[in-house]
Amino acid sequence: MTSDPLATVLDAVRAAGLSTVSLDLNGVRDKAAFMERCARALDLPDWFGRNWDALADCLTDLGWAPAAPGRLLVVSGWQEYADAAPQEWVVAQEVFTDAVGYARERGAGLEIVLALGTRA
Structure with missing residues (x-):
């Protein structure tokens, strides 16, 4: 059994050919x-x-x-x-929501999900 509760879902998504x-x-x-973590995880351009x-811009x-x-x-x-910087987190969610909406309008196939796991 894996320690990542999303592993099965992510494997299925990858098997369907999605990134x-x-x-x-x-x-x-x-x-x-937050921005630094996004840059590294998403391998954003220079x-x-x-x-x-x-x-x-990068997400759309x-x-x-x-x-x-x-x-x-x-x-x-x-x-x-979200707890430490609630206003910033609201903006982050707006950026995520707008990017997904933009992608859906264009059939670009972008989905963003927030994992709810337990708090540390």
Whole structure:
């Protein structure tokens, strides 16, 4: 048995040919750390400006990313960031929501889910 409760779901998504990315926010308490974690986990391009607009641009124009018929981004460990910087977390959620909506309108196949696991 695996220690990752999402492993079965992620394996099924990958088997369907979709790309998966895990964004682990454990230990993130501010915007700078959030942006850095996004840059590393998503392997964002060098031009990523580490601000909300740049994150939105990267998530709505995936031309910089390897081609894939669809993408699933799983965000875990987000509760600490949400508690430490609630206004920033609201903005992050808005960016995620807008990116998914944009992708759906264009048939681009982007889904972002927040893993609810236990708090540390």
